[in-house]
Each structure stands twice: as structure tokens, then as C-alpha cells.
Amino acid sequence: MGLSDAVMTALTDVGYETPSPIQEATIGPLLAGxxxxxxxxxxxxxxAAFALPILSTMRFGKDAGKEPRALVLAPTRELAIQVAEAFQRYASHMPGFHVLPIYGGQGYGPQLAALKRGVDVVVGTPGRVIDHLKRGTLKLDSLEWLVLDEADEMLRMGFIDDVEWVFENTPPERQVALFSATMPGAIRRIAKTHLRDPQEVTIETRTTTADNIRQRYWIVGGGISKLEALTRLLEAEPFDAMLVFARTKKATDELAEKISARGYACASLNGDIVQAQRERTIAQLKNGQLDIIVATDVAARGLDVERISHVINFDIPHDTESYVHRIGRTGRAGRQGDAILFVTMREKRLFKNIERATRQAIEPMDVPSMADVNAQRVERFKQRITDTLEAGGLEQFTDLVETYRAEHNVEPTLLAAALARLAQGGEPITLDAAPVDKSAGQAFHETADGDDKPDRKKKSATGAMSMETYRIEVGRQHGVEPRNIVGALANEAGMDSKDIGRIAINDDFSLVDLPKGMPEEIFAHLKTVWVANRQLAISRVKNSFGAPAPGPRGKPAAAKDKPRHKKSAKKKKAQTKSKGKPKRNAP
Known part of the structure; x- marks a missing residue:
């Protein structure tokens, strides 16, 4: 394909034999300029589709200077690290080559020192790249390549303006490669504006998910909570390493703690974890010190670990692209993978959307029964005995057991049973059904299926839920509609749409009534949620008189909906006397 000898040698070391369709279609045009x-x-x-051509044509080392010749923009820190590691792997036979990942959450010191020494390729997130450009610590005067990786994800995360700014501050003669899983209009516009007569490559697939990933779903119910279902899967489903997706940062920490308490090597991965700890966690998953990671969508973006055999969607994703990205963490590079989705009854609409978008039926499954779990436990215990016998070296223990049997006149079977119980460490081999795990909060509660909802039991004396008013920074001029706000709040906060109160849409902001007592982790999460290409930046309104009176969502109340003034006691008394009997109060 015209790749350099050094790159070909590295590919041989890695074990690559044939290019994937996207590599076969793009390497040639990129090498041709x-x-x-x-x-x-x-x-x-x-x-590899863009890294291999870059490495094959790049000048590097002393003759190339200190300024980078290639810049790769990635939407997340994890993906930036993954791409940088791939460059380093493919350049293993190119002495003097340097690649640097730059991203937020990491101190400036190491990045500044590396940029000062000189690097050949910079892989970074848009925000940190722009920060270095404005500081003058990253110079692109010698730039030859600009790559956008997962451009649609940058659009979804709100980075498109940053991407445009980077394009405008790079040399016009640079060569551009833009890669994306989907091609929305905004990405097409960028390509039309900044790419010169590009070679368009589309790899048609029957579905948007890989065929080597087995996809299954379970409808939550039958008296079994999501946590109990996950526990049974861990017991009965053979897996190497597992990635479990939860909806919120707090949920990842709580779920990881519960899984660890069940004896599994587990850790959480979310946006609150400092970058150094995130990198250690991923390294531990790779080397086998951890077997399970519970993560949020953003934290797991770009995660590429060969050991991941299973992806569990503990909480269903809110959009189909997130689902595709999630299950893409398993079955990488042709390996077999398993993806399991937990679906509550009220999430069936989201599930159907996923099936339609992926054009692939997801097969139903039953959670392993306690009998299945216990059978697996017994088989594992038997296998431990078999492995120990095959390992040998039992002579010392044979003499010890025979001496004990003779001294105490114990039946061999009974003695073996006692030793088996000793080896089990007090933990029973078989389990009874576990109780459903429930916990309650003040105004929101966690149901058996693990979803945070407003607590409908918290009613006022009149029977209405206690509400408070919130302001969100998106309004009429941004093109928002009530359904957009309701959908975002219902999906991101896990509440039913009927629990969302009055909505007043103004020119540049909106007001919405929500149940009192919103947990801080959900409140913090809603600040970052995007609606109509703007972050909600939600805040509490101190005086809750800004919301409209009850009426159709998004519209001011009609005159007939306005509250009537209370009549004075004298007028009421006069009416009572004139009509003979009091009027029944309207409900």
C-alpha cells in the first residue's frame, strides 16, 4: 500500500496481516496527498487509517525541527491517550519520534516541558489545544497534517466552534483527514469549508454495530432488581473483563462499591476522578488487577482494552450513538464480544429507538436463575479441586490427612467435606435469593431498578407535589420547544414527564417547575446537559413566583386559568343569607 519500511516492520510486530475496509480505502488517498x-x-x-500514512510520510528527528507536523483532535481525554499510544506503537522502529497527548485534567508542567523539547505529533482535546495556542506554547507554523477523530462526537459535546477556530488558525496548505461514525449537517459544512476536494470514503455496514458483538436485553422486573440481576450475571456468565455503564457519577461510585463488596475486583471511572487515577485504573484493567469497571459514557469514551469481553448497559443510554459507542468497547478489531442491556418498562421507547437506528434486532434474555448460579458455583468449586490435583505436590498434605484420619477415626468423606468447607472460607457454595436492594432519599428515591425518580409519596396537604422553580439558559431565540426541555429533564434526571411542572419559555432563558429536593449529583449533571445546542446551566430561582400559572406547557395561562381573589367574609355571609344555603366550594 506504499507504507514505509519502518511502519511495516511495526505492523508485523503488532500482528496486523490485512487492512480493515476503512484502512484499505483511505491509506492510498492520504499517501497521495x-x-x-x-x-x-x-x-x-x-x-491506523490516518496514523500509518502520517508516519510513512513524516519528517522526524533532528532534521524536522521542534514544532509538530501533525495535530489530531479528539473529543475526550481517553481517546487522545489511546490515539497517542497507537502512534507510539506504530512508530516503534522510528528512533527520535515523539508524540504528545494534551488534555484537560493534567497539569501544564509536563505538557509545556514536552512542547519545549519538541514533538512530532500532538494529540489533544479541543479545549486544551486552543489554550496552548492562545498561550503561544503550541505553534502550528510547520503543521502538515490535521486530523479530526470522531467528529460527530465533538459536535454532540459542543466542541464544533472550537474545531472551527483551530481550522482557522492552521496553515491553509495542511492536509486534512476527517473521520466520523455519522455525518450530520454541521460536519458536512465543516468538510465543505475546510477540506480541499476531499476523497469521500463511506464504509457501508448492514448495521451500525459490529456483527461480532452478541447483543441481548433483559426487561427489568419479576421481583429482581438491576443489582441482583448484575450479580447473577457475574456469577453465571463467563467473562474476562467487564465494562458496566451507569447514568451518573454517583451511580458509578455506588455500584462499584456494591460490586466490590461481592468479592470482585472493581473500580469506578467518571469525570470526578483525577486524570492520574483514571490512567492507573485503565492500566490495572489491562494488566488484570481489575476485572470490572463501572463508568459513565464520557469517562469510557475511547477506552480500548482487549480484555473487555462484556459490556453491561446497567442504565440505558439516551441516544443511539451512545449505545453504539458503548458496545464498541468490546469486540474490538474482530474479537468476539457480548453486550447486555437492562431495560425498564418505561424505557421501552428508548430501546425501540436503538433497535431501529442499529437496524438490528437485539435478542431477549432471561437473568440466570438461582439454580443456574448455584450450579456454576458448584462447577467452579469442582474445577478448583481438579486443578489442584493436576498441579501435584500433595504428598505432605496426604500424610497429614491420613494421620488425622487415623488419630480421630473420621470417615474419609466427612474429612474431605470438612476440608472443603475450610477451603471455602466460611462463604456458602450455594446462595439463597437476595433481597431487592432499595434506598430512599428525601425528595427523590432509588427504585429497585436503580432509577432516580421524584418521590411521589412526598405530597402536600392538598395532594399536589411540592415544587420549586428553576432557570435554564436556553430560550425561544435558540429554537427550544417545551418538548425539548421535557425530554432532556425526563431522560437526564430520570423523572417521569408528568412530574415536570409549568414551563415558561422566554427569549434567552426558560423557567421550569420541578419537584423539591433534587439530589445534588443530578443537579450538577443537569448543568452540563445540552438542549438546542446550548448547555442548560440550570440554577434555582430563590423566589418561585417567576413560573407561569398552570396552563399548557410553554404558554402563559389563559385568563380563565388565573387564580380568583378570595371573597371577603362579609360577602360570603351575605351570599349565604340571600340564597339560603352556602355554595359548595369548587374543587
Missing amino acids: RDVLGQAQTGTGKT
């Missing part, structure tokens, strides 16, 4: 607009699903080898 063409801009490329590539569309392919996640996990198909897009990183």
Missing part, C-alpha cells in the same frame, strides 16, 4: 472525509463505525480501525 488528498484530503479525506471518512465515515465508518467505531472499532473499525480508523486510528
Whole structure:
């Protein structure tokens, strides 16, 4: 394909034999100097598709200078690290080559020192790249390549303006490669504006998910909580390493703690964890010190660990692209993978959307029964006995057991049973059904299926839920509609739409009534939620008189809906005397 000898040697070391379709279609045009607009699903080898041509044509070492010749923009820190590691792996036979990942959450010191020494390739998130450009610590005067990886994800995360700014501050003669799983209009516009006669490459797939990933779903119910179902899967489903997706940062910490308490090597991965700890956690998953990671969507973006055999969607994602990215963490580079989705009854609409978008039926499954779990436990215990016998070296223990049997006149079977119980460490081999795990909060509660909802039991004396008013920084001029606000709040906060109160849409902001007592982790999460291409930046309104009177959502109340003034006691008395009997109060 025209790749350099050094790159080909590295590919041989890695074990690559044939290119993937996206690599086969794009490496040639990139080596020929063409801009490329590539569309392919996640996990198909897009990183090598642009890294190999860059390395094959790049000047590096002393003759190249200190300024980078290639810049790769990635939406998340994890993906930036993954891409940088791939460059380093493919350049293993190129002495003097340097690649640097730059991203938020890491101190400036190491990044500044590396940039000062000189690097060949910079892989970074848009925010930190722009920060270095404005500081003058990153110079792009010698830039030859600009790559956008997972451009649609940058659009979804609100980075498009930053991407445009980077394009405008790079040399016009640079070569561009833009890769994306989908091609929304905003990405097409960027390509039309900044790419020169690009070679368009679309890898058609029957579905948007890989065929080597087995997809199953379980409808939450039958008296079994999500946590109990997950516990049974861990017991009965053979897995190497597992990635469990939860909806909120707090949920990842709580779920990881509960899984660890059940004896599994587990850790959480979310946006509150400092970068150094995140990197250690991923390294521990790779080397086998951890077997399970519970993560949020953003924290797991770009995570590529060969050991991950299972992805569990403990909480269903709110959009189909998140689902594709989630399950793309398993079955990487042709390996077999398993993806399991937990679906509550009120989430069936989201589930149907996923099936329609992926054009692939997800097969139903039953959670393993306690009999299945116990059978697996017994088989594992038997296997431990078999493995110990095959390992040998039992002579000393044979003499000890025989001496004990003779001294105490114990039946061999009874003695073996006592030793088996001793080896089990007091933990029973078989389990009884576990109780449903429930916990209650003040105004929100966690149900058996693990979803945070407003507590409908918290009613006022009149029977109405106690509400308070919130302000969100999106309004009429941004094109928002009540359904957008209701959908975002219902999906992101896990509440039913009927629990969302009055909505007043103004020009540049909106007011909405929500149940009192919103947990701080949900409140913090809603600040970052995007609606109509703007973050909600939600805040509490101290005086809750700003919301409209009850009426159709998004519209001011009609005159007939306005509250009537109370009549004075004298007028009421006069009416009573004139009509003979009091009027029944309206409900």
C-alpha cells in the first residue's frame, strides 16, 4: 500500500496481516496527498487509517525541527491517550519520534516541558489545544497534517466552534483527514469549508454495530432488581473483563462499591476522578488487577482494552450513538464480544429507538436463575479441586490427612467435606435469593431498578407535589420547544414527564417547575446537559413566583386559568343569607 519500511516492520510486530475496509480505502488517498472525509463505525480501525500514512510520510528527528507536523483532535481525554499510544506503537522502529497527548485534567508542567523539547505529533482535546495556542506554547507554523477523530462526537459535546477556530488558525496548505461514525449537517459544512476536494470514503455496514458483538436485553422486573440481576450475571456468565455503564457519577461510585463488596475486583471511572487515577485504573484493567469497571459514557469514551469481553448497559443510554459507542468497547478489531442491556418498562421507547437506528434486532434474555448460579458455583468449586490435583505436590498434605484420619477415626468423606468447607472460607457454595436492594432519599428515591425518580409519596396537604422553580439558559431565540426541555429533564434526571411542572419559555432563558429536593449529583449533571445546542446551566430561582400559572406547557395561562381573589367574609355571609344555603366550594 506504499507504507514505509519502518511502519511495516511495526505492523508485523503488532500482528496486523490485512487492512480493515476503512484502512484499505483511505491509506492510498492520504499517501497521495488528498484530503479525506471518512465515515465508518467505531472499532473499525480508523486510528491506523490516518496514523500509518502520517508516519510513512513524516519528517522526524533532528532534521524536522521542534514544532509538530501533525495535530489530531479528539473529543475526550481517553481517546487522545489511546490515539497517542497507537502512534507510539506504530512508530516503534522510528528512533527520535515523539508524540504528545494534551488534555484537560493534567497539569501544564509536563505538557509545556514536552512542547519545549519538541514533538512530532500532538494529540489533544479541543479545549486544551486552543489554550496552548492562545498561550503561544503550541505553534502550528510547520503543521502538515490535521486530523479530526470522531467528529460527530465533538459536535454532540459542543466542541464544533472550537474545531472551527483551530481550522482557522492552521496553515491553509495542511492536509486534512476527517473521520466520523455519522455525518450530520454541521460536519458536512465543516468538510465543505475546510477540506480541499476531499476523497469521500463511506464504509457501508448492514448495521451500525459490529456483527461480532452478541447483543441481548433483559426487561427489568419479576421481583429482581438491576443489582441482583448484575450479580447473577457475574456469577453465571463467563467473562474476562467487564465494562458496566451507569447514568451518573454517583451511580458509578455506588455500584462499584456494591460490586466490590461481592468479592470482585472493581473500580469506578467518571469525570470526578483525577486524570492520574483514571490512567492507573485503565492500566490495572489491562494488566488484570481489575476485572470490572463501572463508568459513565464520557469517562469510557475511547477506552480500548482487549480484555473487555462484556459490556453491561446497567442504565440505558439516551441516544443511539451512545449505545453504539458503548458496545464498541468490546469486540474490538474482530474479537468476539457480548453486550447486555437492562431495560425498564418505561424505557421501552428508548430501546425501540436503538433497535431501529442499529437496524438490528437485539435478542431477549432471561437473568440466570438461582439454580443456574448455584450450579456454576458448584462447577467452579469442582474445577478448583481438579486443578489442584493436576498441579501435584500433595504428598505432605496426604500424610497429614491420613494421620488425622487415623488419630480421630473420621470417615474419609466427612474429612474431605470438612476440608472443603475450610477451603471455602466460611462463604456458602450455594446462595439463597437476595433481597431487592432499595434506598430512599428525601425528595427523590432509588427504585429497585436503580432509577432516580421524584418521590411521589412526598405530597402536600392538598395532594399536589411540592415544587420549586428553576432557570435554564436556553430560550425561544435558540429554537427550544417545551418538548425539548421535557425530554432532556425526563431522560437526564430520570423523572417521569408528568412530574415536570409549568414551563415558561422566554427569549434567552426558560423557567421550569420541578419537584423539591433534587439530589445534588443530578443537579450538577443537569448543568452540563445540552438542549438546542446550548448547555442548560440550570440554577434555582430563590423566589418561585417567576413560573407561569398552570396552563399548557410553554404558554402563559389563559385568563380563565388565573387564580380568583378570595371573597371577603362579609360577602360570603351575605351570599349565604340571600340564597339560603352556602355554595359548595369548587374543587
